[in-house]
Amino acid sequence: MPTTAVSDVRSDRLKALPPFLFDEIDRKKRERIAAGADVINLGVGDPDKQTPEFIVQAMDRSMRELVNQQYPAVGGGLGVFRQSCARFMQRRFGVTVDPMKHIVCCIGSKDGIAHLPWAVTNPGDLVLVPDPAYPVYEIGSVLAHCRVHKLPAGRESGWKPDFASIPGAVSQAARICWVNYPSNPTAASADVGFYERLLEWNGSTWRADGSRGCVAASDVAYSELYFEDKPVSMWQARNASIDETMGIEFHSLSKTFNMTGWRIGFAVGHPAIISALAGIKANVDSGVFNAIQVAGAAALDRFDDAAVQAMRDLYRKRRDVIVPALRAIGCEVDNPGAGFFVWARTPLGKDGRPMDSMAFAAKLLEQGDTVVVPGAGFSPAGRDYFRIALTVEAERMAEAADRIRRINW
Ligand SMILES: Cc1ncc(COP(=O)(O)O)c(C=O)c1O
Known part of the structure; x- marks a missing residue:
């Protein structure tokens, strides 16, 4: 049977979806992990603990x-x-x-x-x-x-x-x-x-x-x-x-x-x-x-079970590590009262303006082996914001903040 080279089978409706902007960061993350780097992943919004x-x-x-x-x-x-x-x-x-x-x-x-x-x-x-x-x-x-x-x-x-x-x-x-x-x-x-x-x-x-x-x-x-x-x-x-x-x-x-x-x-x-x-x-x-x-x-x-309360306490502890640490390095951030994420403004770049979040996330991964989600991936309104998921232990959160601090932005 002769084979035909099929370049793109996607329907118009699939092609009409907004582009996935995190491919590049994802690729770099995999490269760093393959190279043996100790990558801290603050990107994934997936709980790190077991189902009760x-x-x-x-x-x-x-x-x-x-x-x-x-x-x-x-x-x-x-x-x-x-x-x-x-x-x-x-x-x-x-x-x-x-x-x-x-x-x-x-x-x-x-x-x-x-x-x-x-x-x-x-x-x-x-x-x-x-x-x-x-x-x-x-x-x-x-x-x-x-x-x-x-x-x-x-x-x-x-x-x-x-x-x-x-x-x-x-x-x-x-x-x-x-x-x-x-x-x-x-x-x-x-x-x-x-x-x-x-x-x-x-x-x-x-x-x-x-x-x-x-x-x-x-x-x-x-x-x-x-x-x-x-x-x-x-x-x-x-x-x-x-x-x-x-x-x-x-x-x-x-x-x-x-x-x-x-x-x-x-x-x-x-x-x-x-x-x-x-x-x-x-x-x-x-x-x-x-x-x-x-x-x-x-x-x-059992939505009010102790196991659920324990998860809230754990996320709160992590939030209370990362938010002050980000503030200490000059990132503007509101203390979230609920949810799974911290949404912070990028540090000031060389031009005195908050950095573009894509450039910030790429540099943080290259020089700090830490993954965050750039706000620009959600919207132009998120251009100078990044998202952190509260899904790694407090010590790793603190280590991530320290890695951000050590980089010359
Ligand atoms: C705002 C929001 N809604 C809905 C979902 C979907 O969650 P699930 O399908 O696991 O219930 C997510 C998942 O990340 C989310 O962030």
């Missing part, structure tokens, strides 16, 4: 049952998992929901986030994405052939979009508006007032006959990693009503319970949106392995 034992044991028991080895329940997930989600919403946020109407189980929150546009938009519809933001809001929209409008959410506005300043025509055309607090990458948090402003604006986008409007989509994947005030749910807003407000909120078990590899999360929202998302999922995947749902239910029922 009680969850592993629940999995061990449930995976042996035949019913759990068969296709998972379609249509939103197992009742036992959804009931735990509802109890979690009640106990943690004081929000009452109906497990079968308001909750859908997801293969990690990323699955739900990426598929939401398939469920509630048509090609050409407009999706509002904060800038900077976790890239999947834009990626899911582009894959569903939506247009993306970036909402400035920079330092001046506390890393939050200002809904009152969205032009009327944009508000009227928008079909989804994403928000994410505690934020990846900016580590900013939001209070109930923020969600009340979001829902007030969102309500104003609906026509009187209810025929068209925007879905408020909130991602709270980091809600349980807090050091100061507990993050809130959009559903706590005084103007929120789960059966009337066009909103959906995404939760994740990944970081709370060190379960990133298990792939389980859930969405809680208006019944019509939940049912639309469940409809897409029923057609493209067959849900999360039942045994993982049973283990996930056990996890959520």
Whole structure:
């Protein structure tokens, strides 16, 4: 058979995705590791500790049952998992929901986030994405052939979009508006007032006959990693009503319970949106392995377990090492009250300006064997910022800060 040289098989929609800007840093990291360097990786947002034992044991028991080895329940997930989600919403946020109407189980929150546009938009519809933001809001929209409008959410506005300043025509055309607090990458948090402003604006986008409007989509994947005030749910807003407000909120078990590899999360929202998302999922995947749902239910029922508190304490200890160390070397940084990340301004370069984050990250890897994520990879608004994940031990954090200090920027 003659072979044809195939240069690029990618679809237009795949080619339309924003470029992955970390390839170069990734390549250099692998080179340094292969050369035997002691690389400190502050880039990966993946917990460095094991899933708590009680969850592993629940999995061990449930995976042996035949019913759990068969296709998972379609249509939103197992009742036992959804009931735990509802109890979690009640106990943690004081929000009452109906497990079968308001909750859908997801293969990690990323699955739900990426598929939401398939469920509630048509090609050409407009999706509002904060800038900077976790890239999947834009990626899911582009894959569903939506247009993306970036909402400035920079330092001046506390890393939050200002809904009152969205032009009327944009508000009227928008079909989804994403928000994410505690934020990846900016580590900013939001209070109930923020969600009340979001829902007030969102309500104003609906026509009187209810025929068209925007879905408020909130991602709270980091809600349980807090050091100061507990993050809130959009559903706590005084103007929120789960059966009337066009909103959906995404939760994740990944970081709370060190379960990133298990792939389980859930969405809680208006019944019509939940049912639309469940409809897409029923057609493209067959849900999360039942045994993982049973283990996930056990996890959520113990969201206040000592093991979860211990993780918060550990991340706080690491934060309390890296933030002062970065300040001591002249990096501007807000002490994050929640989340998984520290978002810091780059040190001043030779021209007296904060360095370009790409150049900073590259030099830090070359001369300090330390990986950070350049803010420019998220947005031009992140040009002079870098992101650190709190996923290495405090001593290594201190060593990383020392390596930054020793470099002549
Ligand atoms: C802001 C944010 N949302 C959602 C996710 C997806 O998490 P998962 O799919 O593991 O629930 C991540 C993962 O890094 C994230 O940073």
